[in-house]
Each structure stands twice: as C-alpha cells, then as structure tokens.
Amino acid sequence: MEFMTNLQSGLDEQKPSLFELLSEQQLGALIPPSLRYLLAVATHRYPRYLLRILNSFDELYAFLSLVVERHYLRTYGGGFTENFYGLKRERVLLIKGGEIPRAALGAPDQVRETLKLRNSDIWKNLAVMVALPYTKRKLDEHYDIHAASANVLGPSFRGDALPDDATYRQNIFHYYKWFLRKVYPSVNAAYYFALLAFNLAYLFDTAKYHNPFFWLIGTRIRRMNQADHKAIAAAAAPAPPRPGAPPAPQSLLSPRTLT
Structure with missing residues (x-):
C-alpha cells in the first residue's frame, strides 16, 4: 500500500529544494575567502615561508579542491x-522523462548502481566544481585589473595601445585585454x-x-x-579476515584488552 501511495502521489522525496542547493553553494563559496584570510x-x-603560497593561492586551492x-x-x-x-550527484538516464519511479521504489540498490557517477562523469563534475570556478575567479580578477579602469575612462584611454613592433606575447595580451573590455561583460551577464x-x-x-x-x-x-547510506557504510566497513590469518593486534585502549 505504501509503495502504491508513493508512486501515485507524484512527490519526489529525493529532489532537494532550491533553497537547500543555494545554501550549499553559499557554504562552498565561503571556503576560499576564509582560507585566504587565514593564510x-x-x-x-611568517612572510618568508608563506608569501609565495599566498601569491599562488588560487592555483593551490584549485589543486587541493x-x-x-x-x-x-x-x-x-x-x-x-x-x-x-x-x-x-547522479547521472540522468537518457529515457523519456528521465525517471524510473517504480524501479526506484522496488529495487533501490540496483537503481543506485545504475545512476551513480562513472569515472568519466566524475571528471566532468570536477570540471564544473573546480575548473569553472577557478576560471571565473581569474577572469573577474583580470577584469578588475585591466578592464574596469579603461571602461571608466572611455574612448580617450590609450594606455594599452599596441606598439608597431609588438611581440607575439604582447599581441596575445593586447587581445586578451580587448576581450575583457568588450566581450567579457556580455559573457558574464549571460552566465548569471x-x-x-x-x-x-x-x-x-x-x-x-x-x-x-x-x-x-x-x-x-x-x-x-537508505540505499546510499547502506552502500557507504558497507564500503567503510573493514574487510573480513582471511581464513587462517592471525588476529589483528589489539589497541591498548581496546575494551577487550582492558578487561
């Protein structure tokens, strides 16, 4: 009866609310500035030891993330x-509607194994979780440094005029600053x-x-x-000892040792 009630109600109990997702995002967004401040x-x-780390904080944080x-x-x-x-996080099935409510209620363990992230999915998610925020932070930082003042001064700003004998690196940097001034504001607006x-x-x-x-x-x-919690607990449980293997050493604080 409970199976049919959940199936007919149409309520997706596993779908988090938007406010849960936004709260989680805000928590994640607080970590980089907090760590940067502490550093x-x-x-x-200790400037002798930590100054170089502070100057490379974005790259170090991206690697640790x-x-x-x-x-x-x-x-x-x-x-x-x-x-x-x-x-x-789970994959979305390429079927009509993308949902399998009957299977999710009747065989949750099998559904979990079907929808869990594969290795390729993990790397795609890492690109969204790590590479995208890192790129966004660097673009925002470079815009504030190279483009904000030029936009305020308007057409009269000629501080980044390209010399006639510019090197390849100067050409790249010149067009990068042009991208920041002319294109990036529109890209940033489209992003939000x-x-x-x-x-x-x-x-x-x-x-x-x-x-x-x-x-x-x-x-x-x-x-x-429940299937997720059961699978995580099973993965964290110690492996059973092999037949004939010597018993594992007991800690001095183990209840069996103390008694």
Whole structure:
C-alpha cells in the first residue's frame, strides 16, 4: 500500500529544494575567502615561508579542491559541502522523462548502481566544481585589473595601445585585454542570466537541473536515500579476515584488552 501511495502521489522525496542547493553553494563559496584570510594573517607573521603560497593561492586551492572533491565524489557520490547537506550527484538516464519511479521504489540498490557517477562523469563534475570556478575567479580578477579602469575612462584611454613592433606575447595580451573590455561583460551577464533562468525553472518544477552546466554534463543533485547510506557504510566497513590469518593486534585502549 505504501509503495502504491508513493508512486501515485507524484512527490519526489529525493529532489532537494532550491533553497537547500543555494545554501550549499553559499557554504562552498565561503571556503576560499576564509582560507585566504587565514593564510594572509599567517603570512604577516611568517612572510618568508608563506608569501609565495599566498601569491599562488588560487592555483593551490584549485589543486587541493581537485583532490578533495574527487575523493568525495568517488566515496560518497557528492562534493565536500554537499555531503554536509546529505546530497549526492547522479547521472540522468537518457529515457523519456528521465525517471524510473517504480524501479526506484522496488529495487533501490540496483537503481543506485545504475545512476551513480562513472569515472568519466566524475571528471566532468570536477570540471564544473573546480575548473569553472577557478576560471571565473581569474577572469573577474583580470577584469578588475585591466578592464574596469579603461571602461571608466572611455574612448580617450590609450594606455594599452599596441606598439608597431609588438611581440607575439604582447599581441596575445593586447587581445586578451580587448576581450575583457568588450566581450567579457556580455559573457558574464549571460552566465548569471542562465543561472537565474535554470534556478527559476527548477523552483517551479519545470526542469531537473538547477544549473546549466549540470544540464551540459547530464548530472543532477539528489538527496541521499537508505540505499546510499547502506552502500557507504558497507564500503567503510573493514574487510573480513582471511581464513587462517592471525588476529589483528589489539589497541591498548581496546575494551577487550582492558578487561
């Protein structure tokens, strides 16, 4: 009876609300500036050792994020901050509607194995989780440095005029600054407009994806269910000893040793 009730109600209990997703994103967005601030404070005391690390903070943080997020995606099926909210990432099936409610209720373990991220999906998600935010941060930073002042001064600004005998590197840098001034503001506006459109579509339950980049890689965020917790617990459990193997050494604080 409970099976038929859940099936006929049409309520997707595994679909997180938009507010859960936004809260998780805000938590993740707080980590880089917090770590940068702590590193800057420590650099004032130990500049000889930490100044170079602070100057390369974005690259170092991207590398550490890649390692941590890959571990969490492989182990828990979701990112580091998503794990705090009981969320996971799963593939979207290429079938009509993309949903299999009967199978999800009748055979949750098999459905979990079918929808869990493969190795190629993990790397696609890492590109969205690590490479995309890193690129966005660097573009915003370079825009503030090279393009914001030029846009304020207007056509009279000639500080970046290309010399006649410019080198190949100077040409590349010149057109990069042109891209930042002329093209990047429109790209940035389109980026935030696409995020808003997908968020609204997800809020009104007309889309499975709350983010356009999740749509591109065919991944969505879901709540963990009992099958997920059972699989994670089974993976974390120690392997059974082989027949005839000597017993593992006991810790001094083990209850068996103390008694």
